[in-house]
Structures are given as structure tokens and as C-alpha cells.
Amino acid sequence: MAKYCFGIDVGGTTVKCGLFTVEGELLDKWEIKTRTEDGGSFILPDVAETIQNKMKEREIEDIQVKGVGVGVPGPVNSNGEIPCAVNLNWGSKNIEIELSMLTGFAVKAGNDANVAALGEMWKGGGEGKRNLIMATLGTGVGGGIIVNGKMVVGAHGAGGEIGHAVVNVEETMHCNCGNAGCLEQYASATGIARMAKMELEEYGKYTVLRKEEHISAKSVIDAYKSGDDLAAQIMERFAKYLGSALAGFSCVVDPDIIVIGGGVSKAGDVLTEVIGKYYRQYAFSACKDTPIVLARLGNDAGIYGAAKMILDEA
Amino acid sequence: MAKYCFGIDVGGTTVKCGLFTVEGELLDKWEIKTRTEDGGSFILPDVAETIQNKMKEREIEDIQVKGVGVGVPGPVNSNGEIPCAVNLNWGSKNIEIELSMLTGFAVKAGNDANVAALGEMWKGGGEGKRNLIMATLGTGVGGGIIVNGKMVVGAHGAGGEIGHAVVNVEETMHCNCGNAGCLEQYASATGIARMAKMELEEYGKYTVLRKEEHISAKSVIDAYKSGDDLAAQIMERFAKYLGSALAGFSCVVDPDIIVIGGGVSKAGDVLTEVIGKYYRQYAFSACKDTPIVLARLGNDAGIYGAAKMILDEA
Numbered sequence: 001m002a003k004y005c006f007g008i009d010v011g012g013t014t015v016k017c018g019l020f021t022v023e024g025e026l027l028d029k030w031e032i033k034t035r036t037e038d039g040g041s042f043i044l045p046d047v048a049e050t051i052q053n054k055m056k057e058r059e060i061e062d063i064q065v066k067g068v069g070v071g072v073p074g075p076v077n078s079n080g081e082i083p084c085a086v087n088l089n090w091g092s093k094n095i096e097i098e099l100s101m102l103t104g105f106a107v108k109a110g111n112d113a114n115v116a117a118l119g120e121m122w123k124g125g126g127e128g129k130r131n132l133i134m135a136t137l138g139t140g141v142g143g144g145i146i147v148n149g150k151m152v153v154g155a156h157g158a159g160g161e162i163g164h165a166v167v168n169v170e171e172t173m174h175c176n177c178g179n180a181g182c183l184e185q186y187a188s189a190t191g192i193a194r195m196a197k198m199e200l201e202e203y204g205k206y207t208v209l210r211k212e213e214h215i216s217a218k219s220v221i222d223a224y225k226s227g228d229d230l231a232a233q234i235m236e237r238f239a240k241y242l243g244s245a246l247a248g249f250s251c252v253v254d255p256d257i258i259v260i261g262g263g264v265s266k267a268g269d270v271l272t273e274v275i276g277k278y279y280r281q282y283a284f285s286a287c288k289d290t291p292i293v294l295a296r297l298g299n300d301a302g303i304y305g306a307a308k309m310i311l312d313e314a
Numbered sequence: 315m316a317k318y319c320f321g322i323d324v325g326g327t328t329v330k331c332g333l334f335t336v337e338g339e340l341l342d343k344w345e346i347k348t349r350t351e352d353g354g355s356f357i358l359p360d361v362a363e364t365i366q367n368k369m370k371e372r373e374i375e376d377i378q379v380k381g382v383g384v385g386v387p388g389p390v391n392s393n394g395e396i397p398c399a400v401n402l403n404w405g406s407k408n409i410e411i412e413l414s415m416l417t418g419f420a421v422k423a424g425n426d427a428n429v430a431a432l433g434e435m436w437k438g439g440g441e442g443k444r445n446l447i448m449a450t451l452g453t454g455v456g457g458g459i460i461v462n463g464k465m466v467v468g469a470h471g472a473g474g475e476i477g478h479a480v481v482n483v484e485e486t487m488h489c490n491c492g493n494a495g496c497l498e499q500y501a502s503a504t505g506i507a508r509m510a511k512m513e514l515e516e517y518g519k520y521t522v523l524r525k526e527e528h529i530s531a532k533s534v535i536d537a538y539k540s541g542d543d544l545a546a547q548i549m550e551r552f553a554k555y556l557g558s559a560l561a562g563f564s565c566v567v568d569p570d571i572i573v574i575g576g577g578v579s580k581a582g583d584v585l586t587e588v589i590g591k592y593y594r595q596y597a598f599s600a601c602k603d604t605p606i607v608l609a610r611l612g613n614d615a616g617i618y619g620a621a622k623m624i625l626d627e628a
Contacts, residue, residue, distance in 0.1 A: 154568020248479030254468020
């Protein structure tokens with residue numbers, strides 16, 4: 001009888017690993033380095049090795065392992081195939097088949113942002129819910145959509161890529177993706193800093209931000225909390241784009257809950273309050289009361305979601 | 315062994331009814347009047363009666379019937395409950411329990427726009443696909459989302475209510491829903507006519523639209539096809555809002571295909587061409603080639619989708 005499973009979250013610099021019971025208790029977590037050299041060819045063998053080492057250390061037998069869930073930074077389709085993963089130097093491969101051959105275990109793979117959303121649904125900010133939108137506000141804006149307890153992977157593994165939804169058709173500056181007017185240009189940490197730098201140039205009044213040598217999302221949010229008018233103006237603009245976009249996504253999937261994660265979410269409740277103000281302004285009547293909450297699992301969301309993926313497999 | 319099922323599409327003026335084989339062949343279709351008087355209390359008994367009459371006419375036994383699928387104009391949740399259906403004069407009720415008690419058959423109920431999307435996936439413009447966005451452009455803008463072959467119902471039965479996604483946060487005119495800047499204000503037949511009337515006032519040059527007594531979406535589309543400059547300007551604006559919104563929705567669910575239905579879709583291929591131009595401009599790279607096609611089932615989409623709902627039940 002299977003008693004354990006592994007949840008693996010492959011990032012560009014480290015691989016986060018978790019050993020879970022099949023009931024969902026995290027027994028152990030650790031990290032290994034992500035070796036991206038040689039086309040990332042060491043990554044999956046390193047994962048297989050660290051799993052085997054952990055099993056030896058804890059005297060776990062093969063038969064006791066349900067399988068391995070793995071999240072990776074790239075568009076994984078429902079068969080575990082990925083066309084490329086830039087941060088890992090990977091070209092096209094089937095992660096499930098490769099890692100399954102290396103470990104001998106069943107493997108289920110998914111996009112890291114989608115997997116993190118599944119983790120937050122299972123044991124985090126969306127615990128107990130079955131339909132969820134997660135927005136991860138970091139360097140970029142990632143996301144994951146859960147419908148009826150399952151990740152929305154989509155036709156090209158691009159389900160939940162909400163950072164690249166257009167929110168401003170008048171925008172002339174380009175997003176990293178090549179389009180213009182993407183949500184990511186306003187709602188990421190980079191976007192908040194960019195808006196602050198632009199608005200500071202035009203702003204004639206006193207602001208604490210003028211003293212900052214390097215304006216970051218954190219400095220804007222700190223200034224906002226201290227009552228700075230320019231910072232408030234920037235955060236209102238951020239929240240108007242993000243809140244109205246989330247309201248639009250709610251018209252698509254009508255979630256039970258919206259979870260906000262990523263580095264920007266460290267701002268705390270002031271963040272969900274200002275996003276919620278605009279969300280409720282623009283949300284369709286049936287969805288106006290949908291709760292907007294902070295993510296709870298931080299960097300562990302990926303290993304939790306990865307474990308949940310393999311536990312959900314028949 | 316069940317050989318037949320019924321697909322029922324309840325509208326504000328008529329109830330469309332279909333008798334299908336369990337293989338999905340439409341054997342017969344007919345309509346009855348929707349009696350909305352007395353709080354719509356006759357509607358489900360009338361549906362039960364017309365089903366029984368059809369069974370007598372065709373000598374179908376109870377045991378040969380798999381069940382009844384029914385689409386209604388309102389937010390049906392996954393248990394078949396609806397809080398209200400304005401066009402039917404209905405308050406809160408459980409459609410599945412009521413119609414099941416009246417007929418003795420298993421009943422599955424859904425929102426009419428979601429059910430139509432399921433029908434188009436099954437036997438229409440999205441045939442053979444499992445992930446689909448359908449936009450229905452009529453008096454308003456309705457929609458339905460299919461993920462892994464199933465309708466996205468959502469937490470409040472508001473899944474697929476894409477007409478009320480905000481596409482213009484600067485809009486000052488209000489939508490029927492009470493918000494401002496909804497997709498429906500630009501992409502419905504009403505929205506096209508509204509934009510035309512507004513732009514005509516400002517337009518100094520010749521246009522065939524100035525001769526029209528009552529400007530409708532049809533007159534704008536006809537003028538567009540004949541090469542009228544103002545009509546082109548309006549249709550480009552329509553398509554920019556709709557195409558960029560669909561691109562955003564694709565970032566959420568990454569569909570295999572996008573299906574355009576409703577009265578406006580009678581315009582034909584010129585419509586999907588102009589929408590596609592803006593869709594591709596704003597779509598995330600992975601989704602740029604997602605096909606945009608016309609709906610094929612017309613008014614029968616609802617009965618097909620309703621039949622599919624009950625056939626999908628275990």
C-alpha cells in the first residue's frame with residue numbers, strides 16, 4: 001500500500017523537494033541545485049537521485065511510494081510534454097516519461113504556476129475550495145486556474161497565463177512577450193516600479209519616493225503604507241488594472257475564491273483591500289462577493305501542488 | 315437499455331425540444347410555447363407533458379429513455395438550482411428535482427449559453443474539440459466555456475458570463491448590469507448600433523449609414539461589406555474590443571477553438587476575419603493560432619447541448 005509521495009518544484013536556480021504522506025502531511029523538505037548546464041540534461045537525473053537518497057535515508061520501499069509530482073517553469077501539456085523551458089535550457093521533452101524511467105515511479109508533470117495554484121487550493125489560501133484563480137505577482141505575473149479541483153492546462157499548456165491578458169489596448173510600451181498592454185506591465189513588481197518611475201517624472205509635489213535611489217515595488221508599497229500621495233496614486237492604478245482584470249477572469253470561470261501570491265503579496269492585507277475595491281467595482285453582480293485572499297504557502301506552494309497532482313492520479 | 319434522450323432549451327417565448335438517440339442523432343425537433351404567467355409555474359409541467367406526448371406518438375417506453383437535459387436562461391449551479399430566471403418569471407427552484415419528479419427521468423440542467431457552447435463542441439463549430447470558448451453575440455453578449463469536455467459552471471453559475479468582462483475602464487456609460495465598460499457594450503448587436511449612432515454624429519464625411527432610418531448591427535455590417543468607411547471604423551472598434559477580450563480569455567483557459575455564434579454571426583466570414591486580426595495582435599504567443607470559427611448549429615445548439623449534458627451523466 002502506497003504511504004508516501006514526492007512533490008518536486010523545479011526552478012531556475014534550485015529544485016525544491018517535499019516528501020509527503022498520501023494524506024497530505026509534509027514530512028520533510030529540502031533543496032538541491034538546478035544544474036542548467038549541458039541543456040539541462042542533469043536536472044531530471046538529479047531529481048531521481050535525490051528521491052532515491054531520501055528513500056534510503058528514511059528506509060522507504062519502492063512499493064510504499066505512490067509517485068512523483070513535478071512542477072516546471074514552462075508550458076506543460078496534459079501528456080507531460082513541454083516544447084521548451086528557457087530557464088532550464090530545455091528543449092522539447094516528455095517530463096513524465098523521462099522521470100518515470102529514471103525513478104520507476106508514476107510521474108505527473110505540470111506548469112509551476114498552475115501547480116502552485118493547486119497547492120494553494122489544497123493546503124493554502126484556497127483550502128476547502130474547488131474553483132480558484134491564483135495570481136502570482138513577482139518579477140512577472142503568473143497564474144493558475146482551478147476548475148472542479150483540477151488545473152486548467154489548456155490546449156497549449158498556456159492555461160492560467162493571466163499576466164499576458166491585455167488590460168490596456170492603448171498601451172504603446174511593449175511587454176517582454178512582445179505584445180503591448182499586458183496585465184504584467186502594471187501588476188508585477190517590475191510593473192509597479194516602472195509606473196512609479198514614470199509618474200515621478202511628471203509629479204510636482206513632495207513624495208518620499210523622490211529620495212529613493214532605486215525605486216522598487218517594495219519602496220512604493222512602503223510609501224503607500226506611510227500615506228504617501230504619489231505611492232497611493234500608483235497603487236490605485238495597479239489595483240484598477242488588476243482588480244478589473246480579475247473581475248473579467250471571474251466572468252470566465254466564476255471562482256469560489258481568488259488567491260494573491262508572489263513577492264508583492266508580502267505587502268499583506270493592504271494589498272487585497274485595494275485590489276478588492278476595484279474588483280468589486282467591476283465584477284459581475286453574481287461574483288461581487290468572491291473573497292480575495294493572500295496565499296499562505298509561500299515557496300512551498302509548488303511542492304504541495306506537485307504532491308496533490310500525483311495523489312489525484314487514479 | 316436506454317436508446318433515447320431529450321434535449322430541451324427553455325427560452326422566454328418558446329421551449330425548443332429535441333428527441334435524440336443516445337448516439338447523438340437528432341430524430342425529431344419541435345417547439346411549445348413558454349407560458350410565463352403565474353410565476354412560470356406551467357413551464358416544467360408543459361415540458362413533462364410534451365415529452366410524454368412525444369413518447370406516446372413514437373411508442374417509446376420509459377426504460378428506453380436515458381433522461382432529459384434542459385437549458386434555461388439563468389445561473390444554474392452544479393446541483394441544478396437556480397436563484398431566479400427573470401425571463402421565465404421564476405424565483406428560486408431546483409430544476410433537476412422538479413422536472414425529475416414530473417417525468418420520472420434523470421434530469422440535468424444548465425445555463426442556456428453554457429449548454430449551447432456544449433452543443434457547439436459536440437456537433438457544431440467546435441466538433442472534435444474538448445476545450446472551447448463560445449461567444450454569443452446577440453442583443454447581449456453571452457458565452458460558454460468548455461474545459462476538458464465539461465461546461466465551466468462556476469461558484470455561482472456565472473461561468474461563461476463573458477459579456478460582463480470589463481474591456482474599457484474609462485467608459486462612463488453604463489451597461490444593463492449596472493457596471494460600465496463591459497464587453498457587451500461594444501460587441502453585442504445593440505453595442506454595434508450604439509457605437510454607430512454615436513460615431514455618426516461626429517462624422518463629417520459621406521456614409522451610407524446616414525440614409526438609414528434605424529441603424530442596426532445588420533445595417534452596419536452590410537455597409538461594412540459594401541466598403542463604407544464609417545462602418546469599417548465601427549467594426550474595427552468592435553473587433554478590437556472583442557478580439558483583445560478573447561485573447562485575454564485565452565490566457566485564462568487556453569482553448570482549442572473559439573466559436574462565434576448569435577445573430578451577429580450571420581455576418582459570416584468577414585466577422586471572424588476582423589475579430590481574428592485583433593485576436594492575433596493581442597493573444598499570448600502560445601495561443602496566437604487558436605482558430606476562430608462560426609457556430610454551426612444556430613438555434614439548435616441548445617437542444618444538442620442539453621442532450622449532451624444528460625448523455626455525459628454516468
